[in-house]
Amino acid sequence: MVNRTLIEATWVEVFLTRLNELPLDSGLGTNGACLIASFSIEGHAIVSVDDMIADASGAMPPALRHPADWVRFQAALDEAALVVLGRRSHETTPNPKGRNRLVMSRSVAGLEQRVDGWWWNPEGVLLQDALDAAAPEGGLVAVPGGRGVFDFFLGAGFDAFHLARNAGVMLPGGVPVFGACADGLSAEAVLSGHGLRAGEAEVLDADAGVTLTVWRR
Ligand SMILES: NC(=O)c1ccc[n+]([C@@H]2O[C@H](COP(=O)([O-])OP(=O)(O)OC[C@H]3O[C@@H](n4cnc5c(N)ncnc54)[C@H](OP(=O)(O)O)[C@@H]3O)[C@@H](O)[C@H]2O)c1
Helix, strand or coil, rough: EEEEEEEHHHHHHHHHHHHHHCCCCCCCCCCCCCCCCCEEEEEEEEEECEEEECCCCCCCHHCCCCCHHHHHHHHHHHHHHEEEHHHHHHHCCCCCCCCCCEEECCCCCCCCEHHHHHHHHCCCCCCCHHHHCCCCEEEEEEEECHHHHHHHHHHHHHCCCEEECCCCCCCCCEEEEHHHHHHCCHHHHHHHHHEEECCCCCECCCCCCCCEEEEEE
């Protein structure tokens, strides 16, 4: 006979263990399901054939960028109510259009509004509160990374991820798009493991081997 009390107790224990494993700063579900009200969160990256967003020096080589992807990416940023960037990307990418930026950095305690945008540390302020303050009308949140930012939003739950790949570029020892890629997982496996499903791949440049796949929840 099955011991129902034992099974229920074990299930509760597993549930509590999982709950304790949740990142405190995300406030979100175990499967990456997005619980962020009023916002649609969409990641954007162009990766090398080996899943890198930057080379071994930490810089993004011009060869990785592609004009067709760049135009698409810039149009997506124009549509967004808010653009979330890591501090390094913010500092190395000028903002001539004055887009509304949320800069992730551990150098701030919580959320600060500065002349160059909102600076945010998720250890001090919840994601929902940061988004509500920086984009009170809600809407589209574009997340161009880099890696630590992508990892944070994988936990929080992307609604979509626009993954471009430049098959003509290899960046050994570079910066992987997601931390888990350093353990041998492909970007696709990471997205799939976080509840996203691939749309049809679009060929942006057949000769250069540049494709775009939009992953959606
Ligand atoms: N190919 C692509 O699509 C693509 C996309 C994005 C970036 N890039 C390139 O990748 C390179 C850099 O990427 P990266 O990943 O090293 O830098 P990054 O994400 O732009 O910036 C890293 C910084 O962001 C802050 N940060 C990241 N995660 C955080 C978290 N969870 N909480 C609080 N702060 C956090 C930290 O700032 P503090 O040090 O201030 O605490 C960290 O040092 C650049 O060359 C960039 O151009 C390429």
